[in-house]
Amino acid sequence: MASTQYPQVVSPSQATAADGLARLTLKLDAAVTGLNGLAYLGLATVLDSFFGVAAAVQYPVGAFLLLYALGVLVVGTRKEISRAALTAVIAANLLWVALSLVVAVFGALSPTGVGTGWIVLQALAVGGFAGLQYAGLKRL
Secondary structure, eight states, X not given: OOOOOOTTBOOGGGOOTTTHHHHHHHHHHHHHHHHHHHHHHHSHHHHHHHHOOOHHHHHHHHHHHHHHHHHHHHHHHBXXXXXXXXXXXXXXXXXXXXXXXXXXXXXXXXXXXXXXXXXXXXXXXXXXXXXXXXXXXXXX
């Protein structure tokens, strides 16, 4: 049986020491972001009352997060990680952090206390990914 080859996609065994951190954090970022997007899409009506953020906001955010996760996964699974693409992911993550903190501080979207805590927790996680991705970028 013939095997299809995808040379632009790298297997874990092909990762180099230089790109290992960037590759790992990109894949983790994609997984966490994708799960978050799925939660917003699948549980929006439940999370609506829990977080205080309307389902009408959660649906587009969830769809965006799924698409963003796919893009981050593509960057992290290429044979060679593009410095420009990794830099764009880092910048997008930092923008998410800044916007999340603005929402939390100013109460935009009228989140509950739990919702505000979740927004801050997400900002910290995304900021952590951005920091690790930056460290990975420096190793490339």
